[in-house]
Amino acid sequence: MSLRIVAAKARTKLTIFALEGLLRPERPPGMLRFGTYYGGWWIPEVDPSSGPAFCVGAGTDVSFDVELQRLGYTVHTADPTPAAVEHVRREHPSLHLLPVGVWTEDGELSFAQDETWSESWAIDPHADAAASTTPVRSLPVLTVRSLVAAAGETRAGLLKLDIEGAEHAVLRQMLADDVRPRVLCVEFDDHRVRHVLASTRLLRRHGYRLLQIEGLNYIFVRD
Template structure:
């Protein structure tokens, strides 16, 4: 397990160093970073307003990004995470414009098994990778369009995904359905070669997205 974890770290660090150098990044105007050092993201402020629909997939135990957007723009945020520790943490958030859903974001509506992290002290579990040892848990997951239908939304203005390796299947479904959020904030957490990640970004660019910022494995893209 230790060797596997080391290999994973090497692949992720290599992609962090190489892919931004291979990618055309067009910052534009109005980019600001919201949230903590650990949980923050760069956002184009000219594309977010009070009536924006914001989905935040992957909560962990840090909602500094979500709350910063609410304070700055007055918008509402719908956050989703099925992890038991995240569910418990969410119970202590008192902001009325922050809404928590104890479900995962996935490529289909299904019950998935989530595997524990390599470090038991960490909160994040993964439905796509076996990283640590332990029982894990099962949880209901939904597609982006299912969440939108259940919540009565016709569009998503910003989708943040920090979903521990599930981002690629979710992106495939989003591109196939053509339900394209105007802003994507994605952590690419799947261990892969720099060239594979670059191909993934190119698919998004081919669908009309522009890379606005890259910070380690966190990418901000805009559409339209």
């Protein structure tokens, strides 16, 4: 492992530690974790009656989605990237797959492939396929509000966002569109302190409480 990667991991751990101290998650008793070590999430309750679950950012680990389905949720799994679409269709056909990403508007957007992990793709509105040294694809995207409508639903009881750095912009748009999932699971891949603080404060102003932080994963609930 290169010194650059080691240094980046150390900075990430320090940032996570600092954010936990600043944000002070409630850490209530009774939280439940479902899914694998890599792909799993904590949630405060199991309540399929709160509405369907939308899990955005599947990759090749949909263990959380599968567990939610087993618990009685209607689960819509969204991811437009090739490996994710193939994996869900082949290994988990009972999941409702929506082969789209989420963004601040509907349309198509450039996704760039991660240089270190070929199965990971991130929205990059400025990616140039001709000039890029990594693969770039144009893939469909929807707002969270449009995603819910495309699934034939009227609300989301639980929303998981693992969208490789696009989460801050998507959360702002979701709240502007008056979409309010009861449980919100967000991976802050863009974990710069000012961005995480801004998004958390915005969510709190809209009635969300921060329950728990696990690494880059943040769990919120709205009463």
